[in-house]
Amino acid sequence: MKSLIFLADGMADHPLAELGNRTPLEAANTPAMDAIAARGINGTFLTLPEGLPTSSDVANMSVLGFFPERNYPGRGPIEAVSQGIALGPEDVAWRCNLVTVSPEGILLDYSAGHIDNGVAAQLMADLQREFGDDRVTFHSGVSYRNLLVLHGREFSRNVDYHKPDSSQDMPVTELRLTPLDDSSEAAHTVRFLEELGSRAHEFLVRHPLNRNQASPATDIWPWSPGYRPELPAFSERYAGKKGAIISAVDVIKGLGKCTGMTVVDVPGATGFLDTNYAGKVAAALAALRDHDFVYLHVEAIDECSHLGDLKLKLRAIEDFDAKIVAPVLQALEGQDVRFGLLPDHPVPIELRRHTTTPVPVAVCGSGIEADSVMHYSERLAPGGKLGFLKGDELVKRVLGL
Numbered sequence: 001m002k003s004l005i006f007l008a009d010g011m012a013d014h015p016l017a018e019l020g021n022r023t024p025l026e027a028a029n030t031p032a033m034d035a036i037a038a039r040g041i042n043g044t045f046l047t048l049p050e051g052l053p054t055s056s057d058v059a060n061m062s063v064l065g066f067f068p069e070r071n072y073p074g075r076g077p078i079e080a081v082s083q084g085i086a087l088g089p090e091d092v093a094w095r096c097n098l099v100t101v102s103p104e105g106i107l108l109d110y111s112a113g114h115i116d117n118g119v120a121a122q123l124m125a126d127l128q129r130e131f132g133d134d135r136v137t138f139h140s141g142v143s144y145r146n147l148l149v150l151h152g153r154e155f156s157r158n159v160d161y162h163k164p165d166s167s168q169d170m171p172v173t174e175l176r177l178t179p180l181d182d183s184s185e186a187a188h189t190v191r192f193l194e195e196l197g198s199r200a201h202e203f204l205v206r207h208p209l210n211r212n213q214a215s216p217a218t219d220i221w222p223w224s225p226g227y228r229p230e231l232p233a234f235s236e237r238y239a240g241k242k243g244a245i246i247s248a249v250d251v252i253k254g255l256g257k258c259t260g261m262t263v264v265d266v267p268g269a270t271g272f273l274d275t276n277y278a279g280k281v282a283a284a285l286a287a288l289r290d291h292d293f294v295y296l297h298v299e300a301i302d303e304c305s306h307l308g309d310l311k312l313k314l315r316a317i318e319d320f321d322a323k324i325v326a327p328v329l330q331a332l333e334g335q336d337v338r339f340g341l342l343p344d345h346p347v348p349i350e351l352r353r354h355t356t357t358p359v360p361v362a363v364c365g366s367g368i369e370a371d372s373v374m375h376y377s378e379r380l381a382p383g384g385k386l387g388f389l390k391g392d393e394l395v396k397r398v399l400g401l
């Protein structure tokens, strides 16, 4: 038996008055997802355990059964692996945004105006030339999503931080790094990064590429640090099964690399509504030929939810149904495959941020007898036969283990 998970990032939501007290998922036309619910069993799944960041990397680790409460390495290390940056055993990798801070000290934009790739790459290279040494290195990623690595035993990952996209319009004096323990390493790391941050600020505000920009990259913003990930391989965890992962997003691809899955790059996969849906479907079907499991992640719905745009969210959900789920189900009709369907977490359009409510899940295909649920939705899924799942119960169910 082969297995495939359809992952609709950020799809779950709340009932909305403007939709007649229905959720976007209930209001959208979703015949393919409804078919999975009707032919299969339904339930709910906890993807964001308490005490961890409510971020997509944590949630997708949960879906894949890798217990983030025990194993979460931090976003910095996951993205470092995704970008092929080799981390030594004592290196602490940080996600390092380029951000805009006003002259009055307010964090205005976590993305420096979704800074152009070329400009960002040049700034990171210049930061590396100016400040990089054997203790700190700067690494260019995509746009504002860059990395900083601290090298050596003098540094610690036990530092509390503020996620920049959740901290906009706040004074940076309220957003400072703080040590999470009493060690001299944690205190030293905070002092080192504060000093580096203020020197980087002086350098960036004078940089010619920042002249005449509406949202200049005035500052670096280190967050979500961690050591080299030591995650078990997917095939080791799951009885030798070979997995492949398809996503437009670095952090999801990084998760695949950290767990030894094949990471399939799809040209034109953008993470938004203009993504190459047909390319992702073709890649998933091709990967399923020589893998036991395919994880098919689509980001667009999450982005529309963060924008707070209900019309776009409805369209992204209908696109996911018609352009991803429907053609995959059709191509694999009658074959020995089991399917799972879920979002990684809700992004209620009214809140525009992730919440920890358990998500609706449907599983259908080989060996699955239908329960009485006829539509895929937040409201109906809890009444299905699958019940409330945790840990690796969902992925094992889809894998037939």
Ligand SMILES: [Zn+2]
Residues within 6 Å of the ligand: 009, 010, 055, 056, 057, 059, 302, 344, 345
């Ligand atoms: Zn997500």
